[in-house]
Amino acid sequence: MGLARSWSVALFGVDGLAVEIEADVGTGQPKTQLLGLPDAALHESKERVKAAVRNSAEEWPKQRVVLGLSPAAMPKGGSGYDLAIACATLAAANTVPSERLAGTVLIGELALDGRVRAVRGVLPSLLAARRAGLCRAVVPTETLPEAALVDGVELLGATRLAEVLSWLRGADDVLTSPPTPAEQPLPASPDLEDVLGQPEARWALEVAAAGAHHLLLTGPPGTGKTMLAQRLIGLLPPLTNDEALAVTAVHSVAGMLTPESPLVTLPPYVSLHHSTSIAALVGGGAGLAKPGAVSRAHRGVLFLDEACEFGPRTLEALRTALEEGEVRLARRDGIVRYPARFQLVMATNPCPCAPPKEIDCCCTSTVRRRYSAKLSGPLLDRVDLRVRMRPLTAMTGAEAGTPEPTGLVRERVLKARARATARWSAHGYTWTTNAEVPGPVLRREFALPRQSTSLLDRGLASGVLTGRGADRCLRVAWTLSDLSESDRPTADHVAAALEFRERRSA
Structure with a gap:
């Protein structure tokens, strides 16, 4: 022995x-x-x-x-x-x-x-x-x-x-060799042309896809908020090899992989019901914590429908993940880290009664404020784009305007992302989207002329805008610049970015 x-x-x-x-x-x-x-x-x-x-x-x-x-x-x-x-x-x-x-x-x-x-x-x-x-x-x-x-x-x-x-004991042919990887068919994604009207929301979705920005859609039921969120995945580029391995590792730990699709090559899409617990959202469990929805949505989209129906503590648990791109969970057996760099898309009604037209609302101003206040200021401060949906007034594409298909919008998104990646890599950085760029870098190394940022200065001076909000406006401005194929943002780009933040949810 x-x-x-x-x-x-x-x-x-x-x-x-x-x-x-x-x-x-x-x-x-x-x-x-x-x-x-x-x-x-x-x-x-x-x-x-x-x-x-x-x-x-x-x-x-x-x-x-x-x-x-x-x-x-x-x-x-x-x-x-x-x-x-x-x-x-x-x-x-x-x-x-x-x-x-x-x-x-x-x-x-x-x-x-x-x-x-x-x-x-x-x-x-x-x-x-x-x-x-x-x-x-x-x-x-x-x-x-x-x-x-x-x-x-x-x-x-x-x-x-x-x-x-x-x-x-020496037998060489008893164990199985790995199979030749088969080409995985790409799943069909829903098309943007299915959504009637909503030009402002469509533009916001394109900007969100081009810069990996967070998005809040507010409007009555049936105006296409969920449809737009589902179609964001179709605008995003496939994952790089490193991103695919990182996403697949999380899904492997979560037990979500199948032998037929061992590698996650497309950005994941995770949609949650408003009854989701904090542990299901950010991760939890006894011993060592398991990955939650924010980690399963890494490098993809996390969609919260009826966001104002989520518990306040559940929504506030998102704040650290939105800022740092990872979650750290301490449990009895130790601390684990899971990546959580996702795009947050929230959809909400403007009030509890949510009539098709705002003029028909029967809620008092107090009720409306209490409902919208469920999305706290610190959370909204981390949301780059806020859009009010239009009431649906026509059921035919001819009356609502000919909608652009996903393929056409995706081309513009990919070009904008390529411009951003080339710009940051030319200066030795590894960021691939504008949303990843730290604010100090934008303010120092890529500072805009004073006339371009005068609106942001006034917003900071009046207290309408926080320092974090100003940084996020700059990131959106760079994305708008990339979509318009400009070398750097102009005052109009900064104003448009600020307008996205000033749109209220109620």
Whole structure:
């Protein structure tokens, strides 16, 4: 009997750390002891692994087995360590050779009959393993399409524990190689020409798409607020390789990936009901927090319909994510970070009764103010574009005006984004949208002439505009400049950006 080692990965949000699993089989009363701060699911793995080994026609050591997971002071949880624990124990018992365990990360949950079950977070786990210098990975066959997204790691898929043990004994053809990635068909997105009228809202949607700005749509029911929000995705460019991996890692941890679509290539769209809790919105759960809707919408769109019906604490929980582009969640077992750089789109009625025409409103001024006040000043200060929807007066495109299709608007959006990316990269920055540019950079390195920003100065002096609001006006002005193919914003662009912020929701 002796000592053997294998490797697995501990996940903290989308960040991973390679975990060394040491198995010592020695003299003493038959007992299996697991060290290294395991949680309940990991602590139960002893019995799962024993049953899986027995049902794979192997014998569990009849001596004392000590399993140490290092770093020992770091809490560990989940069932993804099962496969690594089984292989390390049998190698320490001299049941299988240990040579192939060196440099190999093993990820998978074991069923009692020896099947290797899929676990969440395979993509971020393999990214962490690659950073740790591990060059080979054995994962559940079901997760091979997801694992194949990681370059520089030799991948093998296992369906049963017996296959992995045969591979450790020298058989080379028992494990599955990753499949050739198939071309994923792009899902059809709804077209902008389905929305009747609303020229101001359409223009705001185009500006939002071009600069990744947040948007508030206010108007009576049935005027197209939800339709416009759904069509924003069709105006956005596909994700870059780095963005796609970051988004896919979040969806992997959340358990949302499928073997048919292992890579998220299009900006995600997440729509929430007003009964959504704070934990569902920003993330939560016992032990280590799971990703919430703001992280699932990373690099995409988060849509809050009937925004004034959301609880005030729920809406206020968005503020940090909007400002910093990530959420940090502290729970019993540690602090996790999830990316959350999304575009927020909110839709709301102007008042509780919400008649088709404002003249028919039966709400008092107090009721209207109380309703609109559910969107607090600090939250609205982070929303770049605020638009009042027009009442619908015509059901035919001829009367409402010929609407532009998504393809035509998308061309202008992509050109504007390309201008922004080229401008910031020419100065050594990695920002791809105007919404990402910090205010100090816009005020110092890209300062506009005084005559262009005089309106902002007056707004700051009168208290109508905050410092954050002025910065956001500058970002929108740069987006308007990119859409008009100007070298830099003019006073008209700044005035138009300020007008977007002055439109009230009630």
